Amino acid sequence: xxxxxxxxxxxxxxxxxxxxxxxxxVDYHRSxxxxxxxxxxxxxxxVVFQTENDVLLLTSSGSGAMEGTVANLLSPEDxxxxxxxxxxxxxxxxxxxxxxxxxxxxxxxxxxxxxxQQVAENLKRKPGMKAVYATLxxxxxxxxxxxxxxxxxxxxxxxxxVVDAISALGADDLQMDAWGVDVVISCSQKGLMIPPGxxxxxxxxxxxxxxxxxxxxxxxxxxxxxxxxxxxxxxPYTPAFTLILGLQQAxxxxxxxxxxxxxxxxxxxxxxxxxxxxxxxxxxxxxSPANAVTSIAFPQGLDxxxxxxxxxxxxxITYAGGQDKLRxxxxxxxxxGWADESDVIVxxxxxxxxxHEWNYPIQLGAGVSAAQExxxxxx
Amino acid sequence: xxxxxxxxxxxxxxxxxxxxxxxxxVDYHRSxxxxxxxxxxxxxxxVVFQTENDVLLLTSSGSGAMEGTVANLLSPEDxxxxxxxxxxxxxxxxxxxxxxxxxxxxxxxxxxxxxxQQVAENLKRKPGMKAVYATLxxxxxxxxxxxxxxxxxxxxxxxxxVVDAISALGADDLQMDAWGVDVVISCSQKGLMIPPGxxxxxxxxxxxxxxxxxxxxxxxxxxxxxxxxxxxxxxPYTPAFTLILGLQQAxxxxxxxxxxxxxxxxxxxxxxxxxxxxxxxxxxxxxSPANAVTSIAFPQGLDxxxxxxxxxxxxxITYAGGQDKLRxxxxxxxxxGWADESDVIVxxxxxxxxxHEWNYPIQLGAGVSAAQExxxxxx
Numbered sequence: 001x002x003x004x005x006x007x008x009x010x011x012x013x014x015x016x017x018x019x020x021x022x023x024x025x026v027d028y029h030r031s032x033x034x035x036x037x038x039x040x041x042x043x044x045x046x047v048v049f050q051t052e053n054d055v056l057l058l059t060s061s062g063s064g065a066m067e068g069t070v071a072n073l074l075s076p077e078d079x080x081x082x083x084x085x086x087x088x089x090x091x092x093x094x095x096x097x098x099x100x101x102x103x104x105x106x107x108x109x110x111x112x113x114x115x116x117q118q119v120a121e122n123l124k125r126k127p128g129m130k131a132v133y134a135t136l137x138x139x140x141x142x143x144x145x146x147x148x149x150x151x152x153x154x155x156x157x158x159x160x161x162v163v164d165a166i167s168a169l170g171a172d173d174l175q176m177d178a179w180g181v182d183v184v185i186s187c188s189q190k191g192l193m194i195p196p197g198x199x200x201x202x203x204x205x206x207x208x209x210x211x212x213x214x215x216x217x218x219x220x221x222x223x224x225x226x227x228x229x230x231x232x233x234x235x236p237y238t239p240a241f242t243l244i245l246g247l248q249q250a251x252x253x254x255x256x257x258x259x260x261x262x263x264x265x266x267x268x269x270x271x272x273x274x275x276x277x278x279x280x281x282x283x284x285x286x287x288s289p290a291n292a293v294t295s296i297a298f299p300q301g302l303d304x305x306x307x308x309x310x311x312x313x314x315x316x317i318t319y320a321g322g323q324d325k326l327r328x329x330x331x332x333x334x335x336x337g338w339a340d341e342s343d344v345i346v347x348x349x350x351x352x353x354x355x356h357e358w359n360y361p362i363q364l365g366a367g368v369s370a371a372q373e374x375x376x377x378x379x
Numbered sequence: 380x381x382x383x384x385x386x387x388x389x390x391x392x393x394x395x396x397x398x399x400x401x402x403x404x405v406d407y408h409r410s411x412x413x414x415x416x417x418x419x420x421x422x423x424x425x426v427v428f429q430t431e432n433d434v435l436l437l438t439s440s441g442s443g444a445m446e447g448t449v450a451n452l453l454s455p456e457d458x459x460x461x462x463x464x465x466x467x468x469x470x471x472x473x474x475x476x477x478x479x480x481x482x483x484x485x486x487x488x489x490x491x492x493x494x495x496q497q498v499a500e501n502l503k504r505k506p507g508m509k510a511v512y513a514t515l516x517x518x519x520x521x522x523x524x525x526x527x528x529x530x531x532x533x534x535x536x537x538x539x540x541v542v543d544a545i546s547a548l549g550a551d552d553l554q555m556d557a558w559g560v561d562v563v564i565s566c567s568q569k570g571l572m573i574p575p576g577x578x579x580x581x582x583x584x585x586x587x588x589x590x591x592x593x594x595x596x597x598x599x600x601x602x603x604x605x606x607x608x609x610x611x612x613x614x615p616y617t618p619a620f621t622l623i624l625g626l627q628q629a630x631x632x633x634x635x636x637x638x639x640x641x642x643x644x645x646x647x648x649x650x651x652x653x654x655x656x657x658x659x660x661x662x663x664x665x666x667s668p669a670n671a672v673t674s675i676a677f678p679q680g681l682d683x684x685x686x687x688x689x690x691x692x693x694x695x696i697t698y699a700g701g702q703d704k705l706r707x708x709x710x711x712x713x714x715x716g717w718a719d720e721s722d723v724i725v726x727x728x729x730x731x732x733x734x735h736e737w738n739y740p741i742q743l744g745a746g747v748s749a750a751q752e753x754x755x756x757x758x
Contacts (some may be wrong), residue, residue, distance in 0.1 A: 004404065004406060006405065006406065006407060007609065008407050010617070011406075011407065011408065011617075011620070012405070013404065014404065014405045019402045023399060023402030025383065025385070025392065025393065025398065026390045026391070026392060026393045026568070027383060027390075027697070028390065028691075028697050028699075029390065029575065031691065031697065050469040059439055059440050059576055060438055060439050060443070060616075061438055061599075061616040061617040061618070061619075062616075063598070063599055063615075063617070064439070064443075064599040067598045067599045070598075094598065095598050097595050098601070099598060100596065186564040187617075189405070189617065192401070195405050195619065195620060196438070196617045196619050196621075197438055197576045197618075197619030197620065197621070216596070217450075217596065218477060219449075219473065219474050219477040219478075220440075220442055220444070220446045220448045222477070234487070236442075237439075237440040238390075238441070238442075238566075238568065238575045239440070239575065239576075240440075240574065240575050240576030240619060240622070241390070241574060241575055241619075242576070243574075243576060243619070265412060281457075312410065318406070318410065320407075
């Protein structure tokens, strides 16, 4: 018997209530009943996005929503600033290139987080920048970026702040309205705890003003068209409605727990994981680690690509390895979404056993004990 | 107690095997096991598309795949020919407009089908046309277009034939390779019998040549990027993997039955439905009705929008009404996907009872009897 345990930073495990909701016989997505489901989902998404702005519901992966923020906000002559510190910052670069948008690049070492001062200086030098494209948690490295400080800079300028919160929404704090973030995008298979296939975008008033002026082509990801249907509420094109039924259940769980408590839970799970990593003599890869995912580096050397495969094949434990230039160099452990203390203990205990089997020098039990100590300490 | 019976021309009922597959705990979509699922799905999609060309798997509604055929095939200076005979032909118009593509329009009365001669004449007059944008079954009217004849024209010219087969793939015959169709797109929630959220596109060699020259911006729907990953096989961005698990089951059912038999079944279900419509003194709205959906007009007048709502609210029967300019004027009954003779009898019997309750002059049992006669006649 091999039980599967999923610890990737997306997809994340789906609560049973949501799985069963998605297994219901399919119904018509334009019915009055479906409309009520969408209404509830859109309201609860606003709670998780910590915003009063509309949240648009898109049927795509998060990358579709990312493309939408370029196609809907910009015009050919616009210049933007892109922050790249990993594979997903690089996706902003790829999208700008696809649309022939001129951009300045703050190109950081992978695992590092941006110094807000660098953004401030760039915007001082180039006050005409239309937008800054940033990332809350760079999923490929586990690094958290200081979005609050970035927003404090951009909100005093005409420059919009666009944030990819794909992997961290619901795990790391992002107060869209209170901080003054202009655009937040995310997707379904991370903190929102349902399978991949839905993406979300929320825009501030001044972002909507930019949308009204944008002259890049757009159709499927036309935000204005989506916004016009929010009050019905429905979507311009057929949505992945079974996923929405799952999302309804997942959002109820999140809203019942309360967003502040959801974030505190993630902080706790991440804190315990980081304690364990240090107790095992391993290294946190990210300079400023996010609460969504912990990236681990191995000072004694480890082919993490092979190790991750070994753990899946032999223990039913699915971690994520490194991507692109980090391939083979880190192990990423997701502790987000439908995750609790027991899940973290399982992930850490399996890591210890696996490393021990690979003769990597760690002390069995040291990581789990550190996590137990962490959990046992009143916060 | 109210049992729900779904007869919209998409979404269509989902086989239980597929529903249960989609309710499994979520797994990592880049694992070896997931890759094997995608490999099987892509192979079986080729069977249903009746092609040796790759079929690309997109996470979006069908409209995303439609946009992809414009963004990937065309450049700003290209001119195309669009055939419009309903809401979905109009979607081609909207997409061309979104990308500022110049187009000629064959603008037909809704419910009519294109005369291939009109296309031949247009292409003779304008041999430089890059593509013809057509529809297999115009879902909003139930009209079938003669794609075989259109392909016989375009294959002798440099002009590409792009076909929206969203609602009719697997219900009305479309022999992509044998007929010489250049691009076929479809989606998940119609003949393929799973919930909405996946779309598909298949391109001929000469369509891929056009892709290589295209200069419109594209990112999420970049066909070349998707094609480059088909051999792995995987997708450029996180796919809606639970829907793919459902699709695996649905495609097994379709391939076990055999595509020719699947099409014959749909012809039979549609034939019986059309017999019943005539026996009830109602009218087939489409000049040339498709096997995917039957659109019914009511010579004595009927507010079909209110009638459709009444049937759903009081009988748990969901038909589709008319869309846009046909709102309130027709009832559309889908008989595609996971549909058999018993489903057609249920749809027709409920229609009779509902019309009787609305004092619409029909003879109770006449439609069902005609369908029974039709089914009882050896084909």
